Amino acid sequence: MEQSEELIPHLFRTEYRKLTAVLTKIFGLEHIEIAEDISSDTFLMASETWGIRGLPENPVAWLYTVAKNKAKDYLKRNTLFEQKIMPHIQNNTSEIQEFEIDLSEQNITDCQLQMMFAICHPSISSEAQISLSLRVLCGFGIDEIATAFLTNKEVINKRLFRAKEKLREEQVKIEFPNSSATEDRLEVVLRTLYLLFNEGYYSSGKDVTLRKDVCLEAMRLTHLLLENKSTNKPAVNALISLMSFHASRFEARVNLNGETILYQDQNENLWNADLILQGQYFLNHASVGNKLSKYHLEAGIAYWHTLKQDTAEKWESILQLYNKLLQLEYSPMAALNRTYALSKANGKNEAIIAAEKLNLSNNHLYHALLGNLYTGIDTDTARSHYQAALKLTKSKADKTVITRNISDLDAI
């Protein structure tokens, strides 16, 4: 009995999304709730049955069989089937008994990929895309999604409901986009996966395990894109490379209390060498074609950060990568990081002039950067910037770091 209590949450995470993807493909995206209900019911039945009778020999096969039967029963019972769903079903068999639900590995993967394209539809917001991805593609519970987003269940339920409504309105189908649209649609998918990863990586949420799971899920979904010929593009390789380099620091960047450990204070021995190698491997594979995506540039930057030693070559390379990244797409974070790299490559004086032109004075990291740049040059100005940063930040981890910087100043 205890066995099934441990196994079911695990299987829920890995199998719920597969069942939902395959069933939604059959019912049509407009009936995604039916697919979700059948998948949930299957797990409910598993926890009841397995609790009493013990684990079946092959739990996954058991789940698939039950889900298939439930889907067939549903179709038999429901008149909806003939009126609405039947026209959607490709093979023109009118006999439900003959109707097959294909739960082969290939079909599961295809359905999940197609589902990914459907969810990452340009008609819904990135936030909604991420929430739907976590729910439908990653099998996260509503409460987990709420925790990840630092909000409550009600907000997430509403967001999911509205997103599904919108997809219905837009009559989004679960299918691969046609080849001429693949590039554009893939860009939206990559952006969502990138944001999903960042949601886990940079969230200030306390649940470290959950945050890591979010990152790993983003990586798993990116791997799905790599396994498919039509979506295995250089930008996808660059994205997984970027994720691998970041993920290599999982164990080193958070202490036992879930607090962030800054890069320069991290224990390099805790960096995951396999993930760094994986990052390099995919960065090499990304280096084909003539399109330089922001993921290429960010992966390049992340690569240099896997070398902890400060060298002129390292910071010059990082600076030039940020110069290119900002030309492709501006973000305050990239502007601040670029200015830090500028100070390392060209010196603090030049960086101070550049920093003061950034016009980000309501951003605490802007003041933290200037505090750093003025340290050793003008202690009073450094202190006042650090104090401004302290006032602007809400994050406890940031406050600790800034306070330490101020006391270091006093020691000078």
Add this chain to the structure above:
Amino acid sequence: MKEFLFVFRNDHPAAHKGSPEEMQAVTKQWMDWIGGIAAQNKLVDRGNRLAAEGSTLKPGNVITDGPFMEIKEAIGGYTLVRAESLAEATEMAKGCPIFQFGGSVEVRAINPL
């Protein structure tokens, strides 16, 4: 915010002399300068360099090879930026590496059609 065009003019042959290391150093200066404008979110379009090859058409179907009538004033490239005023755009142009080679930057306000 308004948009402004930077027109880079220089003496073509003079700008392309130098050892590979010197050329690399010049490229870095350009990249750092453009990167600095982009970091202020004021870069609209990095633009392009212009090749030496070209022709000029004049009334009466007169075609001359190349734009290099006055060789010191050839247009070598362009960049599009945004700024509050011509004064601000002119200030931004000050860091351009072209001045080291006797070139110039013409700053022109864009008048949208």
